Amino acid sequence: MTTTPLPIETARAEDFDEMGRFLNFLFHHSLEPEAHETERAIFEPERALVVRDGAELVGTAAAFTRELGIPGSAVPAAHVSMVGVAPTHRRRGLLTALMRRQLREIHEARREPVAVLWASEGRIYPRFGYGLAAQRLQITGDTNELRLPPPTADEGRLRLDRPAARRADLARVYDQVRAGRPGWSARDDRWWRYVLVDPEAQRGGATERRVVLHEGPDGIDGYGLFRTKADWDGAGPKSLTSVDEVVTSSAAGYRAIWRMLLSIDLTRQVSFLRAAVDEPLLRLVDEPRRLGPRLVDALWVRVVDVPAALAARRYATDIDMVVEVTDSLLPENTGRWRLQGGPKTASCVPATGPADLACDVSCLGELFLGGATPTALADTGRLRELRPGALATADPAVTWHRAPSALEIF
Numbered sequence: 001m002t003t004t005p006l007p008i009e010t011a012r013a014e015d016f017d018e019m020g021r022f023l024n025f026l027f028h029h030s031l032e033p034e035a036h037e038t039e040r041a042i043f044e045p046e047r048a049l050v051v052r053d054g055a056e057l058v059g060t061a062a063a064f065t066r067e068l069g070i071p072g073s074a075v076p077a078a079h080v081s082m083v084g085v086a087p088t089h090r091r092r093g094l095l096t097a098l099m100r101r102q103l104r105e106i107h108e109a110r111r112e113p114v115a116v117l118w119a120s121e122g123r124i125y126p127r128f129g130y131g132l133a134a135q136r137l138q139i140t141g142d143t144n145e146l147r148l149p150p151p152t153a154d155e156g157r158l159r160l161d162r163p164a165a166r167r168a169d170l171a172r173v174y175d176q177v178r179a180g181r182p183g184w185s186a187r188d189d190r191w192w193r194y195v196l197v198d199p200e201a202q203r204g205g206a207t208e209r210r211v212v213l214h215e216g217p218d219g220i221d222g223y224g225l226f227r228t229k230a231d232w233d234g235a236g237p238k239s240l241t242s243v244d245e246v247v248t249s250s251a252a253g254y255r256a257i258w259r260m261l262l263s264i265d266l267t268r269q270v271s272f273l274r275a276a277v278d279e280p281l282l283r284l285v286d287e288p289r290r291l292g293p294r295l296v297d298a299l300w301v302r303v304v305d306v307p308a309a310l311a312a313r314r315y316a317t318d319i320d321m322v323v324e325v326t327d328s329l330l331p332e333n334t335g336r337w338r339l340q341g342g343p344k345t346a347s348c349v350p351a352t353g354p355a356d357l358a359c360d361v362s363c364l365g366e367l368f369l370g371g372a373t374p375t376a377l378a379d380t381g382r383l384r385e386l387r388p389g390a391l392a393t394a395d396p397a398v399t400w401h402r403a404p405s406a407l408e409i410f
């Protein structure tokens with residue numbers, strides 16, 4: 001066993017193949033060449049960290065440069081991924097060292113006030129100041145038991161196609177809808193390739209991915225990405241429709257696409273594993289219980305620069321409050337901050353007066369996308385109300401009219 005700490009180094013472009021093999025091994029997959037190549041295009045070696053024990057790679061962490069949708073705005077956010085430590089070197093502080101170094105680098109670059117990630121296991125990241133900012137519903141339904149209201153005359157028309165052939169349409173609709181939904185990340189060409197790559201080895205026996213497009217009065221205003229998987233038993237067909245994303249800017253498009261997805265001939269089951277907590281489908285079908293929704297975590301947010309992050313988002317109602325923050329990894333954030341904000345603007349500066357609320361920085365991450373209330377955090381004991389009445393003012397300001405959600409795992 002090594003006794004001196006292993007050095008952390010910035011990766012080089014040529015480390016990518018080794019990192020790919022290493023991470024696939026840790027996640028119990030085989031490296032899939034086509035997916036690996038799309039990941040090479042998004043890899044930013046100067047933002048990736050590696051730890052070696054001699055010549056052997058034993059730890060990694062990386063960040064991607066992307067914009068994240070937040071309440072009323074969007075912000076550059078370090079999209080953290082590719083985190084792993086070899087089983088031979090686990091639980092001796094390598095991840096802790098990687099997270100400290102990464103957060104320090106993000107903080108010092110002063111470009112990104114927050115970091116965001118999907119956690120392989122929810123208990124890993126709170127100790128580094130990440131808070132559960134967006135949840136999701138995993139829907140697994142029995143389509144025999146699900147009916148939608150009958151189509152209206154103006155419901156438009158649907159077309160099927162290969163997703164790659166319609167990338168410009170998908171990108172246009174996605175960007176339009178993204179502006180109103182906290183939690184969605186910007187997708188440039190490289191990221192669209194990453195989202196749409198579809199190697200046969202990763203389909204689990206299902207078909208290739210397809211897109212259904214909705215055409216409304218002004219052209220394409222919605223799409224759904226899905227695939228199907230054949231299944232039969234002695235009683236007949238019971239195939240599965242597996243939905244990746246449904247993105248629409250019109251209610252007619254949303255209804256029409258889901259009507260098709262829930263009624264494809266020979267299918268009897270539907271799955272949609274990244275539904276929003278406020279997914280309209282739950283209020284559209286006649287038997288929502290049969291969607292079998294399960295609430296799980298999606299995005300974890302780490303506020304890296306408290307004043308910049310709190311000033312970047314918008315607030316649903318006016319707020320003027322002093323928050324006392326503690327941050328053991330980035331002590332620059334520790335202190336009292338005066339937040340003044342509303343639907344159009346916000347500012348956050350060091351405060352001199354007494355604090356209204358007090359919490360650890362992980363609570364700020366949890367509240368950042370508007371999906372949690374300060375009162376819920378106060379009920380856990382993780383956030384304290386220092387001035388009576390502060391929670392009642394903070395709750396409506398901090399929450400947002402659309403729940404944060406996330407469609408793609410990066």
Ligand SMILES: CC(=O)SCCNC(=O)CCNC(=O)[C@H](O)C(C)(C)COP(=O)(O)OP(=O)(O)OC[C@H]1O[C@@H](n2cnc3c(N)ncnc32)[C@H](O)[C@@H]1OP(=O)(O)O
Pocket residue numbers: 026027080081082083084085086089090091092093094095096097117118119120121123124127
């Ligand atoms: C954003 C992403 O990329 S998510 C993907 C994360 N990667 C994976 O899940 C791949 C498989 N797992 C791993 O590679 C490793 O187990 C890691 C990276 C999760 C943890 O690495 P380690 O170097 O073992 O973590 P480290 O020793 O720094 O642990 C710090 C603390 O977190 C705890 N911890 C770390 N991982 C876990 C875990 N999976 N479950 C529970 N506790 C954990 C440790 O027990 C330790 O607690 P302590 O300070 O109270 O003793």
